[in-house]
Amino acid sequence: MKVVILGLGYVGSVASAAFARSGHEVLGLDINREVVSNLASGNVVGFEPGLKELLASGLASGRLRLAHVDDPADRSADLVMVCVGTPSLASGGANLAYVRSALEWAIRNVSGASAVVMKSTVPPGTGKRLKAQFLDAAGIGYVSNPEFLREGNAVHDWFHPDRIVIGASSPIALKRMKALYHDMEAPVVATDVTSAEMIKYAANAFLATKIAFVNEIANLCERLDAHIDDVTHGIGLDPRIGSNYLRPGLGYGGSCFPKDVRALDFLSTSNGHSFELLRSVITVNNRQRLLPLLALREVFGALQGVKVAVLGIAFKPDTDDTRDAPALDLVPLLVEEGMEVRAYDPAADARKVLPPEAKVCGSVAEAVEGAQAVVLATEWREIVSSDWAAAARRMAPPRLLFDGRNALDPDAMARLGFEYRGVGRRGTILATSNTSAGSMGRALSD
Numbered sequence: 140m141k142v143v144i145l146g147l148g149y150v151g152s153v154a155s156a157a158f159a160r161s162g163h164e165v166l167g168l169d170i171n172r173e174v175v176s177n178l179a180s181g182n183v184v185g186f187e188p189g190l191k192e193l194l195a196s197g198l199a200s201g202r203l204r205l206a207h208v209d210d211p212a213d214r215s216a217d218l219v220m221v222c223v224g225t226p227s228l229a230s231g232g233a234n235l236a237y238v239r240s241a242l243e244w245a246i247r248n249v250s251g252a253s254a255v256v257m258k259s260t261v262p263p264g265t266g267k268r269l270k271a272q273f274l275d276a277a278g279i280g281y282v283s284n285p286e287f288l289r290e291g292n293a294v295h296d297w298f299h300p301d302r303i304v305i306g307a308s309s310p311i312a313l314k315r316m317k318a319l320y321h322d323m324e325a326p327v328v329a330t331d332v333t334s335a336e337m338i339k340y341a342a343n344a345f346l347a348t349k350i351a352f353v354n355e356i357a358n359l360c361e362r363l364d365a366h367i368d369d370v371t372h373g374i375g376l377d378p379r380i381g382s383n384y385l386r387p388g389l390g391y392g393g394s395c396f397p398k399d400v401r402a403l404d405f406l407s408t409s410n411g412h413s414f415e416l417l418r419s420v421i422t423v424n425n426r427q428r429l430l431p432l433l434a435l436r437e438v439f440g441a442l443q444g445v446k447v448a449v450l451g452i453a454f455k456p457d458t459d460d461t462r463d464a465p466a467l468d469l470v471p472l473l474v475e476e477g478m479e480v481r482a483y484d485p486a487a488d489a490r491k492v493l494p495p496e497a498k499v500c501g502s503v504a505e506a507v508e509g510a511q512a513v514v515l516a517t518e519w520r521e522i523v524s525s526d527w528a529a530a531a532r533r534m535a536p537p538r539l540l541f542d543g544r545n546a547l548d549p550d551a552m553a554r555l556g557f558e559y560r561g562v563g564r565r566g567t568i569l570a571t572s573n574t575s576a577g578s579m580g581r582a583l584s585d
């Protein structure tokens with residue numbers, strides 16, 4: 140099958156290379172020449188294990204071509220797939236400007252396509268409108284085909300999907316989509332366009348809600364001297380609940396959850412429904428980011444001149460992506476309080492995203508030197524498994540350690556002389572029967 144893919148960001152580049160691997164003829168296009176030449180020469184930006192190899196084998200097979208939209212190319216296709224960004228507007232709604240220009244471009248420039256396939260995340264109801272506005276007159280069908288790829292796991296997630304959601308406007312479009320995914324062993328959820336769009340938002344909003352819920356339980360554990368690790372273990376064993384997305388901490392960030400939750404909230408409001416639960420999720424998530432500040436105030440009182448190390452600036456480990464990362468809210472607040480902030484991240488370009496007053500360091504050791512407090516904001520393996528005994532020696536009293544991801548062993552850290560604070564783990568400090576500190580934390584205490 141011949142597929143034209145518009146947009147070569149992390150979703151578009153993975154989709155292009157993966158469809159070529161599945162035997163399709165793929166033309167991947169982008170409006171940015173640098174993006175195209177980087178991908179074509181194997182310079183994959185960011186951290187997507189396997190993507191470089193997948194692109195290389197696609198290009199070598201001749202089934203994958205990458206080009207700028209203006210380059211001359213055979214642009215005939217059975218399907219056009221849109222993989223462009225849908226960033227947040229100030230209202231919280233999704234900005235569909237790139238999606239609209241991609242559709243306009245496709246109608247003018249691609250011949251033979253029976254349908255436009257929307258991989259970009261667009262609010263429920265969008266597809267119906269786009270189809271009526273752009274495609275009906277041209278006799279082109281529409282398919283919503285959301286992706287569920289995690290950054291840093293995109294290639295793995297692509298080839299091991301839990302489900303393939305296809306919201307097709309016609310039986311012919313559905314048939315073509317099934318042929319597109321012919322080699323995937325996953326249930327196909329065939330539905331109407333709007334329901335497919337809703338599946339994507341509901342999935343992200345549900346996972347965000349799960350995280351917010353566990354954070355609220357952790358906050359309560361904190362007040363009652365209960366152990367959140369034991370509580371999540373205890374509830375996660377119930378298959379109706381499941382143990383995934385139950386890690387408490389500074390909350391969710393990244394390019395999807397915050398944006399999609401806000402967009403769903405905006406969509407609800409603009410359709411006359413106040414989605415109270417989602418509002419609370421947003422509030423709880425914003426609040427979690429402030430926990431280290433509250434702990435610092437509690438321990439130090441005035442924060443002027445207090446030295447603090449912030450470890451982890453990316454929104455999660457194994458990515459250099461800082462979009463909507465908790466540290467981006469936290470660090471400016473600490474600077475405002477007059478704290479001397481020293482930040483470190485193994486991959487993110489912290490200088491670009493933090494206020495100039497924050498000193499960006501080249502290692503954990505440099506960041507904690509002379510610091511009276513340290514905040515672990517992202518659970519990078521390098522940070523979690525760093526030499527905490529040496530860090531304690533480098534630091535100054537009272538050695539407050541705010542573990543914003545519950546990634547360290549509280550007892551081991553207390554023994555090293557840290558004043559340990561986690562999220563909902565107050566009861567675990569120096570507990571004698573610690574049964575479920577995370578495996579990384581346990582490794583530290585072994």
Ligand code: UDX
Nearest residue numbers: 286287288289290384385386390391392393395454455
């Ligand atoms: C997410 C969805 O998982 C993916 O299906 C969708 O296509 C895009 O958005 P991603 O943003 O890459 O993927 O990150 P993910 O690994 O899901 O984590 C999102 C955020 O939630 C991170 O900030 C992470 O630290 C946080 N998180 C995750 C928690 O705070 N607790 C958890 O238990 C799990």
